[in-house]
Amino acid sequence: MHVTRFFSALIGCLLAAGPAAAEAEITTEILAQSTTSWDGEPFVYPEGTPEITVVRIRIPEGSALPWHCHPMPLAGVLTKGRLVVTKRDGARVTVEEGEGLIEVSRQWHRGAAEEEAEIIVVYAGAVGMPTGFGESAEPHLTELCR
Numbered sequence: 052m053h054v055t056r057f058f059s060a061l062i063g064c065l066l067a068a069g070p071a072a073a074e075a076e077i078t079t080e081i082l083a084q085s086t087t088s089w090d091g092e093p094f095v096y097p098e099g100t101p102e103i104t105v106v107r108i109r110i111p112e113g114s115a116l117p118w119h120c121h122p123m124p125l126a127g128v129l130t131k132g133r134l135v136v137t138k139r140d141g142a143r144v145t146v147e148e149g150e151g152l153i154e155v156s157r158q159w160h161r162g163a164a165e166e167e168a169e170i171i172v173v174y175a176g177a178v179g180m181p182t183g184f185g186e187s188a189e190p191h192l193t194e195l196c197r
Contacts, residue, residue, distance in 0.1 A: 083126050083151025089136075089144045090155055094124040099177030106172045106182065110134070115163035120196035121156045121183045123176040128152075132168030136160055146170075157196050159186070 087093055110116065110132075118139070129146045136152070137143040139159045146152050154160075154172070162168075174182045184192050 085153045088155045097177040102178045104174040110164040110168045112167045125154045125174045127170045127172040130169045132166045134168045
């Protein structure tokens with residue numbers, strides 16, 4: 052009888068503690084938040100039906116993305132490596148693994164990876180609008196960028 056009560060009490064204590072007692076505390080951390088891109092330029096949201104796109108970009112060690120432009124606000128989190136983003140005017144920012152970045156939009160820029168890099172990017176665009184384009188894109192797109 053004492054053994055049954057002991058196990059009943061033990062099971063009751065385990066159930067009362069629940070799985071939350073063994074888990075770590077849930078935390079949140081803002082990685083990037085701003086009213087402007089990293090170079091201080093204000094956001095320009097596109098017209099049309101809003102569309103959010105999430106993309107993973109992997110850049111091999113020693114590689115650089117071609118010069119490109121985004122017609123909408125965007126932000127990213129570097130999940131691996133180190134990335135140097137440079138604008139045509141020479142302004143640049145270095146992003147380290149785990150850091151967030153409010154990227155430039157409507158400006159020609161490129162990213163270079165000194166070591167293999169991976170970034171998750173969230174684009175705040177519109178239906179039918181490309182998330183980015185290069186210098187050889189249609190003039191109605193390239194004229195959006197400086």
